[in-house]
Amino acid sequence: xxxxxxxxxxxxxxxxxxxxxxxxxxxxxxxxxxxxxxxxxxxxxxxxxxxxxxxxxxxxxxxxxxxxxxxxxxxxxxxxxxxxxxxxxxxxxxxxxxxxxxxxxxxxxxxxxxxxxxxxxxxxxxxxxxxxxxxxxxxxxxxxxx
Amino acid sequence: xxxxxxxxxxxxxxxxxxxxxxxxxxxxxxxxxxxxxxxxxxxxxxxxxxxxxxxxxxxxxxxxxxxxxxxxxxxxxxxxxxxxxxxxxxxxxxxxxxxxxxxxxxxxxxxxxxxxxxxxxxxxxxxxxxxxxxxxxxxxxxxxxxxxxxxxxxxxxxxxxxxxxxxxxxxxxxxxxxxxxxxxxxxxxxxxxxxxxxxxxxxxxxxxxxxxxxxxxxxxxxxxxxxxxxxxxxxxxxxxxxxxxxxxxxxxxxxxxxxxxxxxxxxxxxxxxxxxxxxxxxxxxxxxxxxxxxxxxxxxxxxxxxxxxxxxxxxxxxxxxxxxxxxxxxxxxxxxxxxxxxxxxxxxxxxxxxxxxxxxxxxxxxxxxxxxxxxxxxxxxxxxxxxxxxxxxxxxxxxxxxxxxxxxxxxxxxxxxxx
Numbered sequence: 230x231x232x233x234x235x236x237x238x239x240x241x242x243x244x245x246x247x248x249x250x251x252x253x254x255x256x257x258x259x260x261x262x263x264x265x266x267x268x269x270x271x272x273x274x275x276x277x278x279x280x281x282x283x284x285x286x287x288x289x290x291x292x293x294x295x296x297x298x299x300x301x302x303x304x305x306x307x308x309x310x311x312x313x314x315x316x317x318x319x320x321x322x323x324x325x326x327x328x329x330x331x332x333x334x335x336x337x338x339x340x341x342x343x344x345x346x347x348x349x350x351x352x353x354x355x356x357x358x359x360x361x362x363x364x365x366x367x368x369x370x371x372x373x374x375x
Numbered sequence: 376x377x378x379x380x381x382x383x384x385x386x387x388x389x390x391x392x393x394x395x396x397x398x399x400x401x402x403x404x405x406x407x408x409x410x411x412x413x414x415x416x417x418x419x420x421x422x423x424x425x426x427x428x429x430x431x432x433x434x435x436x437x438x439x440x441x442x443x444x445x446x447x448x449x450x451x452x453x454x455x456x457x458x459x460x461x462x463x464x465x466x467x468x469x470x471x472x473x474x475x476x477x478x479x480x481x482x483x484x485x486x487x488x489x490x491x492x493x494x495x496x497x498x499x500x501x502x503x504x505x506x507x508x509x510x511x512x513x514x515x516x517x518x519x520x521x522x523x524x525x526x527x528x529x530x531x532x533x534x535x536x537x538x539x540x541x542x543x544x545x546x547x548x549x550x551x552x553x554x555x556x557x558x559x560x561x562x563x564x565x566x567x568x569x570x571x572x573x574x575x576x577x578x579x580x581x582x583x584x585x586x587x588x589x590x591x592x593x594x595x596x597x598x599x600x601x602x603x604x605x606x607x608x609x610x611x612x613x614x615x616x617x618x619x620x621x622x623x624x625x626x627x628x629x630x631x632x633x634x635x636x637x638x639x640x641x642x643x644x645x646x647x648x649x650x651x652x653x654x655x656x657x658x659x660x661x662x663x664x665x666x667x668x669x670x671x672x673x674x675x676x677x678x679x680x681x682x683x684x685x686x687x688x689x690x691x692x693x694x695x696x697x698x699x700x701x702x703x704x705x706x707x708x709x710x711x712x713x714x715x716x717x718x719x720x721x722x723x724x725x726x727x728x729x730x731x732x733x734x735x736x737x738x739x740x741x742x743x744x745x746x747x748x749x750x751x752x753x754x755x756x757x758x759x760x761x762x763x764x765x766x767x768x769x770x771x772x773x774x775x776x777x778x779x780x781x782x783x784x785x786x787x788x789x790x791x792x793x794x
Contacts, residue, residue, distance in 0.1 A: 245592060249646045256649045309715065309722075316723035330649060331727030337647075338708045338728070341589045342455060349523065 232363035233285065234352035236370065240277045241344045247273055248340075252333050255326050267321055271314055272375040278307045280370040281347075285355060288366055292358050299351055306343045313339065387451040390713040390787065391794030392468050396447025397702060398780050399476050403439025404695075405773035407432050410483075411766035415759050422755040424683045431487040436690050437570065438479040438501070443472070444698050445578060446508060448705055453515055456525055456585060463511045475504035482547070491551040498547040505540050509533065524601055528581030531609045535573025542566035565616055572627045573612050575694050576664075580605055580634055582701065587638065590704060591654060592647040600637045604630055624672050632668035635661040652737035656700025659745060663692030680755035687755075691769075692748045699744065699776070707731035710783050714792045725790050731783050740775055747772050 247270035254263035286300040313336045320329035359366060387393070410432050411421060420426040424433075450468060463471070478500030485493030516530050543566050549556035556562055588595045595601070608630035615623030638661045642654065667689045674682060707728040714725050750765035788794070 246646065249592060249648070253648050313722045316721060319723060327729075328727065331729035332722060333649075335708065335711055335722070335728045337592075338590065338704070339712075345456075345585075345589060 231353070231356050232367060233355045233359065234348065236367045237277070237281070237285070237352055238348055240280070241348065244270065244274050244277055244340075248333070248337070252330070255321070255329050255333070258324075258326060260321075260324055264321060267317065269375075271318060274310070274314065276373055276375040278311070280373050282307065283373065284366055284370045288359055288362065289351075289355050293354075299354075303343070303347065303351065306339070309339055310336065310343065387454045388465055388468060389794060390709055390792065392465060393447045393451045393709065394706075394780065394784055394794065395469075396443050396450070396472055397706065398777065398784075399472060400440050400443035400447065401773060401776040401780055403435050403443065403476075403479065404776065405770060407435035407440060408766055408769035408773050410435065412763055412770060415754075415762035415766055419759055419762075421762060422680045422683060424679060424686055427487045427489060429683065431483040433686065433690070434479060434486060435483050436695075437575075438475070438482070441575065441690070441694055441698060442479070443475060444702060445575075446471075446475070448701060449512070449578075451705065451709065452582075453512070457515060457523075463507070467507055467511075471504045471507045474500045474507075478502075478504060485547070485551070489550065491553075494547050494551040495553070498544050498551075502540070502544060505536070509537060525581055525585050528577060528584065528605045531605055532574055532577035532581060535569050535577055535609075535612070539566060539570040539574050542569065564620070568612060568615055568623075568627070571689060571694075572608065572631065576631060576634075577605060577608065579660075579694065579697055580608075583634075583638060583697075586701065586704075587641065587657070591642060591645050591651065593641040593645040596637055596641060600633060604633055604637075607633075620675075621672075624674065628668045628671040631664055631671070635665040635668060639665075650734065652734050652741060653700040653703050655738075655741045656696045656703070656744070659741075659748070660693045660696035660700065663688050663696065663748070667693060683755040684752050688748070688752050691751060696744065696748070699740070703732055703737050703740075703779075706780065706783055710787045710792070714787055714790055717793060718791045726786055731786055732779055736779065740772070740779070743768070743772050743775065 247266065251263060251266040251270045254266045282304060286303070290296055290300055313332055317329055317332045317336065320326075320332060356363065410428070414420050414428040414432070418428075420428040421432070423429060450463065478497050480497070481493050482497030482501060484490065485495075485497050512529075512533055516526055516533060542562060545554075545556065546559065546562055546566055548554050549559060549562075584596055584601055587593055607626060611623050611626030611630060614626060639658065642658065667685060670677070670685050674685060677685065710731050711725065711728050715722060718725065747765065747768045750761075750768060754762040754765050784794070
């Protein structure tokens, strides 16, 4: 059963919804709403990244024995996303909608390609390798909250 | 369990390689447009799809412009989308581009002058470049363990390209006098069916399945569409090859219409509401494709100029619109990504995607492109001064495209990027 893929895939979808809400608010220059929506999106995304980096990736690395493999690539992409997110937070504090929307366009490309790789490759591998521990892992990931 | 070699941090080969493909492609668009303008100065040859000038310009557009841009994008995107390592070494990528460009040029000249040596040398160079590219793609597509929707669709597109090319080679040989072809018109129809409804449409469908829900945040394509549509299209092409052309054209038209309408339908339900100029290119493409699909079943009864109009609508209204729309996403993202990873500076210190290709310029490009399509489609029926103007407009579009590509390149270099 694709337990891990379903759980983290839902996380991706949720983050996408929050991304759209933040972007739409900036687009309409509703700065109060934008600040609130972006903060929710930012925190939820960081929480998702932590769920992977602190629970899933170490479990995958321990079982597969691959330290420098796919999880390292994913960690590097997480770093790109974190950097872009903080640049977006700066724009929001300056109420610079043009720069924000340029960065959000960029983040979307980055994030969706990254999610695709995880959903189509990494999560599937995790579900195969960690099938016995899937419930425990999901329970531990759920403990990390935004 | 196979070790995961599939996840790569790199965005395929260095930026310089796809950039050269895109630039060469834009030059071919320019060449086709100028050729169209010059031909219209002297005659109404472009009113017939069978005239040497029309054949030459068609190949400048299909092989030169669309071919180079699609292959450049694929060399870049396939490693990312399929999770395979780099497809080809840079030296081979460059070799393929040079021989594809030179081959297209010689073939176009050969078709225009009906010249044996030019045709034969063009076909040879094209054959060489396509074999290099096909070999790389075959390895990537047919050895990929994850048989996704994307690979299944692209596999059919590759087979179509192989068939298109084989038929083209047979036709070129016949035209060059190397052998005799009993029914060249039927063979030409097959060649263009596999090229347009096969390779071009299948490749665009496969890319759309992946790219539209991913980047425009639309719902996924309905399962029935994504599961069966490309099979229906492919079977339609096979039926046509076996001789049942009437049924084939109905089947192909149904599939094309189904794709166009379902794309417009999911785009109408997208979650992301901010302005996305590339959506306009996609929508123009889908509307053009839907109109083409409605006309395909009666294409054989249409007059020669009307068939020419249909061809222009498919190539410029559908395929070129979609390809330009995708380019305006891929190009700025690649420039941003390579700059970010090469320089290591923060995202706030380098241009973002919209600064590489600003919305305002994309919008202007869209309207100019739309006007070009609207004016070019009826040219086969209209007096030559009108045609000169319409092709002139396409020339301006091509120059603009070249300028956008050069600006991205310049900005990338100015901010410390290495091609």
